[in-house]
Amino acid sequence: MWALRRASANSVKAQGLNLAAFRSCAGIAPFSSHTEDKSSNSQHHGFTLDSWISSNICQPIVHFSNHFSVGNRSLSSEAGAKSGGEEDDVEEGFSELEAPEASETTGKNDESSDSSSDSESDLSNVDENMEENLETELMGDAEMVAGGAESTKNWGPSPLLKLILDASGQAVSDVLDRYVAEGKDVSRTEAYQVLLNLRRRKMYVKSLQLSEWLEKKEDFDFTERDYASRVDLIAKLRGLDKAEYYIDTIPKSHRQEVVYRTLLANCVSVTNPAKSEEIFNKMKDLGFPLTAFACNQLLVLYKRTDKRKIADVLLMMEKEDIKPTLFTYQLLIDTKGIANDVVGMEQIVATMRAEGVKPNIRVQATLARHYANGGLKEKAEAVLKEMEGDDLQANRWICPMLLPLYADLGNTDDVERVWKICGSKPRQQDYLAAIEAWGKLKNIEQAEAVFKKMTKSLRSLSSKHYSAMLKVYAENKMLSKGKQLLKEMGDSGCYIGPVVWDALVMLYVDAGEVEKADSILQKAIEKNPQKKPLFSSYMAILDQYSNKGDVHNAEKLFYRMKQAGYVSRARPFHSLLRAYVNAKAPGYGFRERMKADNIFPNRTLAGLLSQVDAFRKTSVSDLID
Structure with a gap:
């Protein structure tokens, strides 16, 4: 108890x-x-x-x-x-609770050029540990999924994985068919290893193709978790409706709780309260036991939408x-x-x-971040020293967490000390964290030095690497340097998706060119209609229109956000209402609009609604009437 x-x-x-x-x-x-x-x-x-x-x-x-x-x-x-609580109500930015444990990468890049590699969570600070928890739930351990296979730590390099990664532009099924035609067998152990690696690289398209090929293989018996993994991939790539339709095709004996909880997690990941609650209630109606995993999904959902x-x-x-x-x-x-x-x-x-x-490193990092944001420097430093332990060199995997946290405190010496511990061969996460840290400290020269070292160390750079430096330029209003980096990025042939769009939007917004940022985002959507911009991209522009009292453009952007599926959030309504307040314009029908999206006014929103109410009574209007 x-x-x-x-x-x-x-x-x-x-x-x-x-x-x-x-x-x-x-x-x-x-x-x-x-x-x-x-x-x-x-x-x-x-x-x-x-x-x-x-x-x-x-x-x-x-x-x-x-x-x-x-x-x-x-x-x-x-x-x-x-x-x-006004700030508690309004803020929709959520800190990273727990990113995956830092470990040596399994390949040359964590992020591939897969068309789905830029997920919403990449820049939106939406509880990234939820994705890690879902992966753990779906894949289980090697013994469970691979039927007695050894631990993943004992796995060697997979030739099949290398074939799939090298076969750029080719369907996974074609690669696998050739592989089998050469007389080689795809064991459950190797299939699990490849699938896990593809998922960790966020190569969801290839993961789904592999899953579909395996299901067609007669001697490969799909388990409940295999079906759940497929549900997850379909939801990520094709949407919730397709995933729900696929569940209906799963054999009833395998259509169990883990399958539905996977769908629930995906409903939460796109912040769809109505669908999340519908799936949760369906699980209850089907008689599935209530689990901590399902409850945690609801906590994540309400942390974003209604605390x-x-x-x-x-x-x-x-x-x-x-x-x-x-x-x-x-x-x-x-x-x-x-x-x-x-x-x-x-x-x-x-x-x-x-x-x-016992609080783990991720909990400690969360505490330190909030202490730093609250101005409690001594408490934050105490937590960070506890995270470091007696020998940071032996625990250097936590360096990517320490670097930005020390930067939040303005501790330049500590950032430099931790960066030196990363040694002559920093890992990708070390590079990215160092760039972020030096950017927070306004030391652009050091951030650029780290970026330059990273370009020489890695065989190729992904959008994640360029975006880290772009954000530094954006936060420091260095538009010309940001443009030059974008040109280099384009010349390199690097994949440009929602993560880069977000960095680009921030670059122009912070430079005061909100119309240009809006235009760029709109062009990106038109050229890539299958891609969904990040919530933060929309909000950065909407907030600027709101500050200017530009009701016309604020309403246009608000409509585009709804088209993109960003509904049932109070934050956009708050920003839109402020546009009306700043423009001193009446807002008709706002209560009805909010109720239609299941947004109910808290104290802050109620105050804004009263200010834009065209029929509100004042002491003067009462006298005149």
Whole structure:
């Protein structure tokens, strides 16, 4: 059980908040078993009720009816649809909770020229650890998937993987057919190895082609996780509807919980609350057990769209006796940090320790980042020193995390020290982190030196490498140098997708040329209609139009965002409303527009709505009337 109430009871009392007040502000009807019998499973309830309370989140606000039912694990997009705390409500930027553990790369580049390599998560700071967790869930360990194969650590280079990587522009099925025609066999172990490598490189097109070829192979029996992997790839490349249609074709014996939870994760990854809740409820209707993985998906979703619903999920977890995972704690710590609730963040860390869960490097990095952003330099430095340990040289894999964090603190000496530890042969992530760090410190010369060294070290550069330097130029308003780098990038034949578009948009936006940035993004979409720009690209332009009070262009861009599928988010509505406020123009029908997208006004949005209400009454208008 969760021994959690004791960890934060004192701080809750200090805030003057009680159980009833918490449930009131969380939009959840109180349960008599919780309020009357505090001795019943009190440790279990402590996590939800004590550790999550924050005085800057629990604000009395107007809210709509609540259709969230903990008893039957059913969800509705209108559930608890309200938020408190102005900055907490408005901000839609989410910090990277946990990128994949830094390790030696398996090939010359982490990122390939695969047409799908630029995923939304690359630049949008959308909880990248979720993708890693999904991959782990889908692929399992080598023994499970490969039927008794040895650990992946013992795998040698795969000749089949090399053939697929070298066969640029060729269908994987053609490569495999030739491979088999030469008398060679594709074992389950090797197929798993190749598929895992392709997925890690984000070469989803080739991964899907390999999966389709394997399913047609008579002696290759597909498991539930094989089908789930296919669902994931179809959702990424062809959309949720195609993935859901494919599920209907899966043999019923393999159409189990992991398949649906994979679809749920993809619904969350594109921030589709309605579809996510629909799939979650379908899993419940099918009688699948509720898992921490599924609950974590909802936490990720509501962290992006409506932080108040996090309390609903936590109550559901405690009712169903679902123990929080390390990722659950990471999500909650990061959410508290984004809300500038340092006390709440530290309470959750204390709760983790009380439960015997040791914060890993990713949790420590999250803490350090929020301490730095909150101006708590000494606390941030203490966490970073703990991350380094006694011998950073032996733990040099954490250097990519340390470099930008020390830069956030303005510690030039520490950035230089950590960079030297990377030695004469830095890895790709070391290079990228160093470029970012020197850019934050406004040391363009050092950032350029690292970039130049990287170009000589790697055989070829991908869009990820160029984008790192482009962002430095953008943040420092160096338009001419950014243009020159773009020319070099084009001459190299490097793939240009949403990641590069985002860097390009930022380059022109930060230079004050918002119309040019808008034009570039629009041309990119027209030439690549199958590609979806990043959410941050749209918002950078929309915010500039909003600041200028340019209602016409703000509405046009808002419409394009909806066409791209960026709906059910409060952030775009907030920016659009500010455009009307700055233009001193009335906004007609905004409440209806927001309700149609299941966006319900929190305190900040309600304030903006009142300012653009053409029919609002003032003290002067009352006298005139």
